Amino acid sequence: MRTHDLALVDDLNPETRRLQTRNPFSPVVMVLTILATTGVVAYSIFLLNPANRGDWLPYLLVMAAESILIIHALLAMWTIMAGSRSPRNDEYYLARRELFEGAHPNGAVQPTPKWPLRLDGRPVSVAVFITCYGEDVDVIRRTATAARDIWGEHTTWILDDGRSDEVRGLAAEIGVQYIRRLSSGGAKAGNVNHALSQVKTDYFCIFDADFVPRPEFLYQTLPFFTDTNVAFVQTPQSYGNLNNIVSRGAGFMQAVFYRFIQPGRNHFNAAFCVGTNVVFRRTAIDDIGGIYTDSKSEDVWTSLMLHERGWRSIYIPDVLAVGDAPETIEDYTKQQLRWATGGFEILFTHNPLNPRRPLSMDQRLMYLVTATHYLTGLAPGVLLMVPALEIFFDLRPVVLGTTLATWALYYAGFYLMQILLAFYTLGSFRWEVLMLSTASFPIYHQALTNAFSGKEQKWHVTGRAGRRSSPFNFIRPQVYLFTFLALTSVVAIWRDLNNAQLSLATAWNLTNTFALGVFVVVALQEVHRNRRPVATAGPSRALETPVLNPAFAGPSSTRGGLS
Amino acid sequence: MTWVNRLRLTLGILGVVALVAVLTLVFNQRQNQIASYTGAVEADKYTVGADYAGTVVEQDVEQGDPVRKGERLFVVQSLALKESLSNGLEVPDTDAYRVNAKHGTITYFAVKDGQVRELNARLGNSIAGGSLATIAADNRFVLANFKLVPRDYARVHPGSAARIRLADDTVVTGTVSDISATTGESGTVTTVRVKSDDLTRVTAALAAPGAPVSVTVALQDSGPLAGVSDAATDLLAKMGLK
Numbered sequence: 018m019r020t021h022d023l024a025l026v027d028d029l030n031p032e033t034r035r036l037q038t039r040n041p042f043s044p045v046v047m048v049l050t051i052l053a054t055t056g057v058v059a060y061s062i063f064l065l066n067p068a069n070r071g072d073w074l075p076y077l078l079v080m081a082a083e084s085i086l087i088i089h090a091l092l093a094m095w096t097i098m099a100g101s102r103s104p105r106n107d108e109y110y111l112a113r114r115e116l117f118e119g120a121h122p123n124g125a126v127q128p129t130p131k132w133p134l135r136l137d138g139r140p141v142s143v144a145v146f147i148t149c150y151g152e153d154v155d156v157i158r159r160t161a162t163a164a165r166d167i168w169g170e171h172t173t174w175i176l177d178d179g180r181s182d183e184v185r186g187l188a189a190e191i192g193v194q195y196i197r198r199l200s201s202g203g204a205k206a207g208n209v210n211h212a213l214s215q216v217k218t219d220y221f222c223i224f225d226a227d228f229v230p231r232p233e234f235l236y237q238t239l240p241f242f243t244d245t246n247v248a249f250v251q252t253p254q255s256y257g258n259l260n261n262i263v264s265r266g267a268g269f270m271q272a273v274f275y276r277f278i279q280p281g282r283n284h285f286n287a288a289f290c291v292g293t294n295v296v297f298r299r300t301a302i303d304d305i306g307g308i309y310t311d312s313k314s315e316d317v318w319t320s321l322m323l324h325e326r327g328w329r330s331i332y333i334p335d336v337l338a339v340g341d342a343p344e345t346i347e348d349y350t351k352q353q354l355r356w357a358t359g360g361f362e363i364l365f366t367h368n369p370l371n372p373r374r375p376l377s378m379d380q381r382l383m384y385l386v387t388a389t390h391y392l393t394g395l396a397p398g399v400l401l402m403v404p405a406l407e408i409f410f411d412l413r414p415v416v417l418g419t420t421l422a423t424w425a426l427y428y429a430g431f432y433l434m435q436i437l438l439a440f441y442t443l444g445s446f447r448w449e450v451l452m453l454s455t456a457s458f459p460i461y462h463q464a465l466t467n468a469f470s471g472k473e474q475k476w477h478v479t480g481r482a483g484r485r486s487s488p489f490n491f492i493r494p495q496v497y498l499f500t501f502l503a504l505t506s507v508v509a510i511w512r513d514l515n516n517a518q519l520s521l522a523t524a525w526n527l528t529n530t531f532a533l534g535v536f537v538v539v540a541l542q543e544v545h546r547n548r549r550p551v552a553t554a555g556p557s558r559a560l561e562t563p564v565l566n567p568a569f570a571g572p573s574s575t576r577g578g579l580s
Numbered sequence: 581m582t583w584v585n586r587l588r589l590t591l592g593i594l595g596v597v598a599l600v601a602v603l604t605l606v607f608n609q610r611q612n613q614i615a616s617y618t619g620a621v622e623a624d625k626y627t628v629g630a631d632y633a634g635t636v637v638e639q640d641v642e643q644g645d646p647v648r649k650g651e652r653l654f655v656v657q658s659l660a661l662k663e664s665l666s667n668g669l670e671v672p673d674t675d676a677y678r679v680n681a682k683h684g685t686i687t688y689f690a691v692k693d694g695q696v697r698e699l700n701a702r703l704g705n706s707i708a709g710g711s712l713a714t715i716a717a718d719n720r721f722v723l724a725n726f727k728l729v730p731r732d733y734a735r736v737h738p739g740s741a742a743r744i745r746l747a748d749d750t751v752v753t754g755t756v757s758d759i760s761a762t763t764g765e766s767g768t769v770t771t772v773r774v775k776s777d778d779l780t781r782v783t784a785a786l787a788a789p790g791a792p793v794s795v796t797v798a799l800q801d802s803g804p805l806a807g808v809s810d811a812a813t814d815l816l817a818k819m820g821l822k
Contacts, residue, residue, distance in 0.1 A: 409603040411610060487581035493589050497596045504600040508607060515611065516729055 046438075050094050053438045056430035057090050063427040068416070075406045075414040082396035089393045090435060092386050093278060100281030104241070104331050112136060112240035116169070128168035134235065137243055142218040143171040143235060143296075148205050151179035152226040154187055156341075160229050161193050164222075169235040174216060176208045205292070206308040206315035213307065218299060225293040228254065228340035238296045241331045248301035248328035249320075252294045252335060253279070256342040262539050264342040266449030267349050279332040287383030288332035289320035293340070301328050314359020321363065321384060325375050346488035346540055349453070353460045354467075354474060357391035361468030364388035391461045398458030401498065401529050407522035408509045421521060455529065456536035459494035487547065488540040499533040506530045605812050608805045614732055616772075616795040619724030619744075621779065623789040624717040625697065628676070628688050630709050634658030637685065639703040647690040647715060650675075654688045654701060654712055661686065693718045697789075720779035720787050722754065724795035726770045733761065733770055735799040742774045742797045746786045752778035756797060772797060 063069060064083060070076050117128055118135050134141050145164045149157055157175065165173045173193040177184050178201050188195035198211045209223060220242065224230055238250040253275035256268040282288040290297075292315070302308060302319075304326055309318035320330060343349040363369065369376060369384035376384065406412045415424060467474055489496065509523040581589075638655035641647060662684030665671070671679045678687045698714035701707050722744055728736070740756040754776030761770045774795055779787045801809060 405603075409607045487585075489581050489589060490585050493585070493592055496589060497592050500593050500596045501600060504597065505603075508600070508604050512607070512611070515731060517731065 047098070049434075049438045050097060053434040054091065054094055056434035057087050057094075060427045060431035061087055063423075071415045072412040075403050075412050078399050078403055078406075079414040082399040085389075085392045085396050087431070089386065089390065090431075092382070093273070096281035096285070096383070096386075097277045098281070099284045100277060100279075102284065104280075104283050104333060108243050109240050112243035113236065116236060116240055128232075128236065130166055130168060130170065130232075132169055134169040134171070134239060136239065141220060141239070141242075143169065143239070144212075144216045144218040144221040145171050145173045145230075146209060146212055146216075146221055146223050147173070147175050147226055148208055148223060148293075149175060149177045149179050149181075149184060149226045150205070150208075151181070154181070154183050157184055157226050158187055158191065160224060160226055161187065162191055163229045163231075164224060165191060165193050166232055167222075167230055167234050168232045169239070171222075171235065172216070172218070174212060176212045178205075178208050203310035204313065204315070206310040206319075210307040210310065213299070213302065220296055220298055222296040223293055224338060225340060228293045228338045230294070230338040231336075234294075234337045235296070237333065237335060237337055242298055244329065246327070246329040247298065247331055248323040249290055249295055249297045250331045250333065251279070251288060251290050252333055252337040254291060254294055255336040255339045257339045258341045258344060261344055262449050262535075263346060263349050263453070264344045265447060266453035267352070268342040269447040270450050270453060276334055280334050282383055283330075283332050285379035285383045286329055286377065287324065287380045288330045289387065290316040290330070292316035294338040301326075304328070312359050312362055313355045314362070317359055317363070317387060321367065321369075324380050324384075327375075345543055347486065347491050350460055350491040353394075353457060354464050357394065357461045357464030358468050358474075360388050360391050361465050365468055391464060394454065394461035395458050395465065397455050398462065401455070401458075401502070404509070404522040404526040404529070405501070405505050407520070408505055408512060408526065413522075424521075452532050452535050455532040456492075456495050459492075459498075462494075488543045492536070492540055495533060495536055499530070499537050502526060502530040502533055605805065605809055608801070608809050612799045612801040612809070613796050614726050614728060614736070614799060616724035616726050616797075619722055619793045619795045621787050621789055621791045621793060622721055622723050623694075624692075624719055625714055626691065626694075626717070627714050628653055628690075628712045630656055630686070630688075630701075630707055630712050632656070632658040632661040632664075632686065633708045634661065634686075634706070636701050636703050636705045636707060636712075638687075639701070641696050641699070641713070643696055643699040645696045647694055647696060649690055649693050651690045652687055653690055655685050656688070656701075656707065656712075657683065657685045659684065688712060690715060716789055718780065720776070720789075721757070722774040722776065722779070722793055722795060724772050724774060724793070724797075726772060726797075727767060728770045732799060733768075736770070736772060736797055737800065740797055740799070742772070742776075742795055744774060744776060744779070745794045745796070746782060747792055748783075748786060750782065750786070752776050752782065754778070 060083075064080060115138070116134060116136070117132050118138075134143060145167060147157065147160055147164055161173065161175055175184060175188045175193060175195050177195065177197045180197055185195050185197070194216075196212050196215060198208065201207070203210065213221070220239065222230075222234070234252070238252065241247050241250045254271070256264065259265045259268050279288050295316075301323055305319070305322040309315050309322055312318045323330065343352050363384060367374070369381045369388060374381070403414055463474065466472075506523070506526050509520070509526050513519050513523050634656045635658075636654055637657045638652075640652045640654065647653070661671070661679070662681075665679075665681045665684065673679060675691050676689060678689070679685075680687070692715070694715045694717040696713055697716045698711075700710075700714075701712040722742075736756060736759055738756050738758065742754045742756055744752050744754055746752065754774040756772055757775045758773035759770065761768055763769075772795070774797075785791070
């Protein structure tokens with residue numbers, strides 16, 4: 018019996034057993050997906066029905082925003098339905114059985130980091146890179162130690178762009194290699210490329226400084242490379258720090274992506290790298306001239322380059338590394354801006370529908386989804402303006418004659434079904450996600466302009482040294498919007514009192530004001546926390562938190578990938 | 581937070597407050613006026629009616645003819661009248677008709693300037709009485725229908741200023757002269773009568789009875805922003821923008 022086969026089930030603990038036996042593509046999920054699709058279609062028909070059309074300005078705004086949301090919802094559900102088959106095939110299991118072939122000294126069953134790795138009967142070499150850029154040394158220690166202890170023979174390298182002597186000392190102390198480069202060009206991609214010029218191994222893994230790999234990382238991923246077309250194997254990002262509103266919102270925002278979308282994209286051969294928790298085939302990266310350096314979202318661009326060269330990508334939804342979600346508004350803003358800019362860059366500079374790109378139709382569609390995904394983040398910004406148009410100008414998206422009940426029925430058909438689907442598939446529905454997505458559109462707007470103009474975002478903030486900068490440096494548009502919505506709500510209530518009837522516009526505007534208000538309160542709390550000189554929270558959270566119900570989430574607060 | 585960003589944030593918030601203030605004035609302006617959902621130009625009409633049966637022996641007007649007050653319209657010869665007269669009945673003359681006892685005829689006259697809209701009797705016709713013709717007066721007014729909430733209904737008064745937008749988008753001003761309401765299937769409909777001297781000065785076709793118009797009536801602003809709105813309007817007027 019192999020005890021190292023991801024034995025998460027602890028004896029007779031029903032919690033872990035339930036998680037292990039859960040079928041993510043259960044028949045109920047399929048039915049819910051079909052029902053949600055029906056709801057989407059019904060809502061589209063309702064909106065498109067000329068009899069319901071109201072004033073053209075708000076109607077066009079609603080149509081534009083809802084079209085993006087609806088199209089993406091349909092594509093997402095299509096992707097989900099496509100992903101029900103595991104990428105692990107017989108060849109994979111055979112390769113895994115032979116991974117530690119002949120490395121069982123004295124009949125030991127628990128693998129160690131010393132056991133040589135063999136693939137297709139040949140020994141293979143692996144390097145594990147930990148990319149650092151000024152992170153806390155305790156965070157790096159946690160990651161580097163875990164990386165060192167991954168089962169199977171490998172070398173571990175700290176790639177330190179932060180140029181910290183303390184980190185160098187740490188590397189020596191725990192017995193891992195240390196690389197520091199003189200320039201810092203190309204950001205993380207440049208850092209990895211620099212390391213690749215010095216470390217020649219058959220395969221290499223990348224972990225962000227805060228992503229702590231589990232020992233079975235290579236055992237689970239490396240056997241895929243028995244297929245010589247596989248360029249990389251990506252695993253999800255799971256978060257151990259879902260302990261505040263921002264990190265929960267940012268974390269759960271990615272949950273559907275990591276649990277359902279990426280597995281679905283496997284079947285389009287368009288699962289992409291998210292910058293960490295990934296293992297690459299060295300020859301594949303050499304084939305495209307190294308990790309792509311011309312974008313801050315080097316991960317998705319590298320994936321795109323590999324797919325254009327015909328390589329295959331694998332995504333497995335098993336949690337093999339746990340990291341930190343952005344905990345502050347600053348980190349969240351920078352993360353979202355980086356990902357969204359990367360997506361829009363594809364849209365503007367590398368349109369995947371262009372017939373000159375050697376991609377399959379499956380891949381074209383999936384990369385189009387990637388390139389336009391953050392337009393869905395802009396949609397809330399457009400929709401936020403619609404109630405104000407009614408309050409101030411009496412302009413309505415649907416005709417006045419449409420009864421509230423009719424509208425609510427179709428609207429619920431779309432949105433409530435989506436929420437129900439999310440609730441059922443993820444086991445919970447997080448209001449933090451709704452709140453954050455309502456408040457995030459200025460970030461995506463900034464990303465769109467940056468990608469269009471090719472400018473790099475400059476933040477007017479004080480340096481990183483010492484106290485953290487105030488979140489209000491990053492969320493001025495949200496503060497303006499909150500002020501606008503709050504004042505508009507006052508006018509709306511006054512209007513309704515005069516007209517002696519509650520209008521839908523007022524209800525929506527109050528809801529939106531509330532969502533933005535929570536966001537501003539979160540920012541105020543952050544300011545409050547920053548004022549108190551409390552020691553930073555312990556670095557060992559991710560290890561202490563049992564990954565019982567792993568929340569797959571986006572890349573870390575360091576330089577991560579694109580969702 | 582840097583001082584530059586603090587300044588930006590403050591200025592930005594002030595900008596938003598100013599924007600909402602302007603939007604609120606626009607909103608208040610709209611709140612203080614009501615727009616009709618249907619409206620049409622109307623004119624006073626009167627009927628030239630015959631009280632006695634007889635024969636039209638003279639017809640002085642045709643359909644569509646303009647008529648002046650006192651102009652002769654018809655002469656009707658009536659045996660019944662002659663008989664009544666010979667029995668001693670005295671029929672006094674009015675502006676509308678004059679009786680010739682000797683011949684047993686009645687002469688009908690126009691009582692107001694206007695235009696013959698309907699002609700029901702022609703020369704030689706034998707008539708049993710009733711309408712000989714309908715004459716539309718030259719005066720013009722507008723009847724416009726509104727759907728008003730009770731609060732707004734209470735704020736329309738005779739004398740309220742109204743703007744009448746004609747079919748070619750020219751606007752003439754008028755004042756509310758009468759308000760009435762009927763409640764039917766589609767809720768309460770308020771009908772407002774607006775008089776305007778300017779209506780007689782515009783192209784005849786646009787102000788012909790039945791021509792469609794839309795009407796905006798200013799409501800009495802009793803809200804807290806009345807003074808501010810007036811000040812803003814005055815300012816715009818002074819700047820020549822309104």
